[in-house]
Amino acid sequence: MPFEKSSLSYLKKLKKNNNRDWFSENKPTFIEAQNNAKGLYVDIRNNLEKHDEIEKFKLFRIYRDVRFSKDKTPYKAHFAGSFSRLGKQLRGGYYLRIRPGESFLAGGFWEP
Numbered sequence: 001m002p003f004e005k006s007s008l009s010y011l012k013k014l015k016k017n018n019n020r021d022w023f024s025e026n027k028p029t030f031i032e033a034q035n036n037a038k039g040l041y042v043d044i045r046n047n048l049e050k051h052d053e054i055e056k057f058k059l060f061r062i063y064r065d066v067r068f069s070k071d072k073t074p075y076k077a078h079f080a081g082s083f084s085r086l087g088k089q090l091r092g093g094y095y096l097r098i099r100p101g102e103s104f105l106a107g108g109f110w111e112p
Helices: 005-016 020-025 027-048
Strands: 054-059 079-085 093-098 104-108
Touching: 005 027, 005 093, 020 027, 027 054, 027 079, 027 093
Parallel strands: none
Antiparallel strands: 054 079, 079 093, 093 104
């Protein structure tokens, strides 16, 4: 499933109007964009499984935790998710972030 231009357009508008009122008014558009992102992640998972053992994928929430942040914008202006490899012996994983003009795919290990 290709990622629709309308979903990228929504993310651009969210970046400019990052407040609760605008988000509430545009919730149906958000749900469409989120479903579009989920479809893309499912397709990517299916392709990854041809080459690697993927246990699950997780699409991260769009809501930001602003409790300890100076930046109080309530929403992330991107979709992001991770693909975990199967079992403890297959460490590492994959991460994909979709943001207009700044999307990337990463693979490897992350440990804070």
